[in-house]
Amino acid sequence: MTMLNSTLDSRSNDYRVALDSMIEKLSGIEEELTAVLAGGGEKAVARHHDRDKFTARERIELLVDRDTPFLELCPLAAWGSKFTVGAAVVSGIGVVSGVECMIVANDPTDKGGSLNPWSMRKILRMGDIARQNRLPVINLVESGGADLPTQKDIFVPGGAMFRNLTQLSAEGIPTIALVFGNSTAGGAYIPGMSDHIVMIENRSKVFLGGPPLVKAATGEITDDESLGGAAMHAKVSGLADYYALDEQDAIRIGRQIVSRLNWTKSGPAVSTEVVSPLYDEAELLGIVPPDLKIPFDPREVIARVVDGSDFDEFKSRYGTSLVTGWARIHGHPVGILANARGVLFSEEAQKATQFIQLANRSNTPLLFMHNTTGYMVGKEYEQNGIIKHGAMMINAVSNSKVPHISLLLGSSYGAGHYGMCGRAFDPRFVFSWPTLRSAVMGGTQLAGVISTVSRASALAQGKEFDEEADAAVRAAIEEQIDSESLPAFLSGHLYDDGVIDPRDTRTVLGLSLSAIHSAPIEGTTSFGVFRM
Numbered sequence: 001m002t003m004l005n006s007t008l009d010s011r012s013n014d015y016r017v018a019l020d021s022m023i024e025k026l027s028g029i030e031e032e033l034t035a036v037l038a039g040g041g042e043k044a045v046a047r048h049h050d051r052d053k054f055t056a057r058e059r060i061e062l063l064v065d066r067d068t069p070f071l072e073l074c075p076l077a078a079w080g081s082k083f084t085v086g087a088a089v090v091s092g093i094g095v096v097s098g099v100e101c102m103i104v105a106n107d108p109t110d111k112g113g114s115l116n117p118w119s120m121r122k123i124l125r126m127g128d129i130a131r132q133n134r135l136p137v138i139n140l141v142e143s144g145g146a147d148l149p150t151q152k153d154i155f156v157p158g159g160a161m162f163r164n165l166t167q168l169s170a171e172g173i174p175t176i177a178l179v180f181g182n183s184t185a186g187g188a189y190i191p192g193m194s195d196h197i198v199m200i201e202n203r204s205k206v207f208l209g210g211p212p213l214v215k216a217a218t219g220e221i222t223d224d225e226s227l228g229g230a231a232m233h234a235k236v237s238g239l240a241d242y243y244a245l246d247e248q249d250a251i252r253i254g255r256q257i258v259s260r261l262n263w264t265k266s267g268p269a270v271s272t273e274v275v276s277p278l279y280d281e282a283e284l285l286g287i288v289p290p291d292l293k294i295p296f297d298p299r300e301v302i303a304r305v306v307d308g309s310d311f312d313e314f315k316s317r318y319g320t321s322l323v324t325g326w327a328r329i330h331g332h333p334v335g336i337l338a339n340a341r342g343v344l345f346s347e348e349a350q351k352a353t354q355f356i357q358l359a360n361r362s363n364t365p366l367l368f369m370h371n372t373t374g375y376m377v378g379k380e381y382e383q384n385g386i387i388k389h390g391a392m393m394i395n396a397v398s399n400s401k402v403p404h405i406s407l408l409l410g411s412s413y414g415a416g417h418y419g420m421c422g423r424a425f426d427p428r429f430v431f432s433w434p435t436l437r438s439a440v441m442g443g444t445q446l447a448g449v450i451s452t453v454s455r456a457s458a459l460a461q462g463k464e465f466d467e468e469a470d471a472a473v474r475a476a477i478e479e480q481i482d483s484e485s486l487p488a489f490l491s492g493h494l495y496d497d498g499v500i501d502p503r504d505t506r507t508v509l510g511l512s513l514s515a516i517h518s519a520p521i522e523g524t525t526s527f528g529v530f531r532m
């Protein structure tokens with residue numbers, strides 16, 4: 001065992017400054033999350049309760065095993081858009097009858113649970129997570145279908161929702177729909193495409209078109225119940241497999257269905273002996289300096305996250321701007337790559353490439369801890385082959401077959417974000433700390449580049465350069481880029497699966513790794529051509 005030796009001084013001024021700044025950022029995120037809990041708002045929730053119905057969150061709470069954690073995913077979806085934050089869907093991984101399942105619940109208090117472009121993206125992301133990690137899917141359905149005013153943005157991509165459900169089924173991943181209310185049009189195919197369907201007496205209404213649409217289309221006059229009620233589907237159409245008497249009964253049946261799946265994890269067994277870190281997880285709040293230009297030692301984070309603070313560092317004296325090594329989190333083996341001083345040089349890129357290959361040989365999942373401003377630029381570095389070495393690392397990350405998790409701690413800029421397995425590189429999960437800043441480059445740098453290019457263009461055309469206008473443009477661009485680099489904005493765009501409280505890091509990673517172990521873990525020896 002190689003215990004990390006922390007030198008973090010929780011009485012120091014640096015610690016206090018970092019802590020204060022983190023707490024301020026964290027409360028901003030918590031405020032957003034509190035708003036998400038309100039769903040479609042107080043009035044809509046009261047109206048829903050008056051109809052003797054549970055909210056999406058209450059349904060999930062009843063569904064999951066008592067005293068088990070629910071790993072909520074993408075709660076800030078749609079942040080900064082015109083839609084309610086959360087995108088009318090509550091989703092995450094929960095334990096149902098002892099099985100880790102992907103749970104996706106429509107929020108009927110938000111515009112009747114209708115699906116807007118962000119709901120769609122969130123649901124598709126949940127489908128990806130379910131497929132990659134082989135998690136049975138439980139849809140808690142009550143939705144008015146497509147958000148009609150935004151149909152142009154959802155009509156085409158919305159088809160993927162149905163395609164995914166059938167493909168999950170084809171891959172042997174069970175899909176279950178508990179229908180709590182309306183499930184209209186596109187929404188009707190959610191149960192329609194599922195392996196198991198539960199409907200509730202006088203509550204579930206599943207039809208391609210409701211009575212007004214049917215009247216308009218064919219002139220037929222009919223009613224909800226005979227068109228798509230639970231009784232009709234249980235007795236006549238055969239769409240309902242189980243007939244529940246009320247919401248609790250539907251949830252009970254749903255839990256029973258899961259218990260009869262005979263579902264077992266396909267990943268390797270986990271060490272039963274789990275040792276807590278030697279250092280206080282609460283101190284994770286005081287590590288990242290408010291000024292991200294000041295580096296911090298990621299070993300201080302690792303020491304508070306991994307089992308027993310036990311970390312076997314790989315190539316500790318080579319490419320020291322990237323820390324690599326082996327550890328366990330809640331008993332699950334992981335290889336960790338963590339930026340130490342922001343910039344990635346050729347040595348770090350080569351070290352990462354070798355480390356990723358080794359993890360693939362030993363079937364070890366990888367955890368990327370981001371705090372990088374990207375690959376080093378400049379004549380010396382270009383001449384030494386920073387492009388081919390960076391490409392090597394990106395090649396290794398792209399073709400690696402072991403599961404990856406990305407944890408965005410501080411900066412995550414440029415190609416460094418890619419090399420460290422950013423969102424486009426399909427990490428199984430991506431979580432951010434409130435201290436994250438991520439973009440192509442920093443706002444000041446980006447505004448500076450645009451200004452330099454404009455100046456050169458004016459000069460080339462023999463025009464006078466307007467310094468005053470340039471300063472105003474620079475300030476506006478800087479402000480725009482900085483606001484687009486913030487965690488709520490990025491999470492709103494589903495560039496991560498959630499912004500987490502740093503103190504929850506070990507728990508969130510443990511839950512993610514546990515979900516990952518639902519699927520087999522197999523590395524590869526086959527990478528693209530490494531340019532030497």
Ligand code: COA
Binds near residue numbers: 144145148184186
């Ligand atoms: N698109 C956009 N907005 C929708 C919507 C949809 N598909 N379905 C409901 N809404 C909105 C309503 O306009 C209303 O908005 P408001 O609060 O600003 O007035 C809000 O959601 C609540 O709807 P309401 O009808 O009052 O709620 P309800 O619980 O009584 O009924 C539905 C919910 C879903 C049964 C009902 O709204 C409905 O039948 N919607 C249309 C369903 C449909 O035909 N979809 C076709 C999709 S292709």
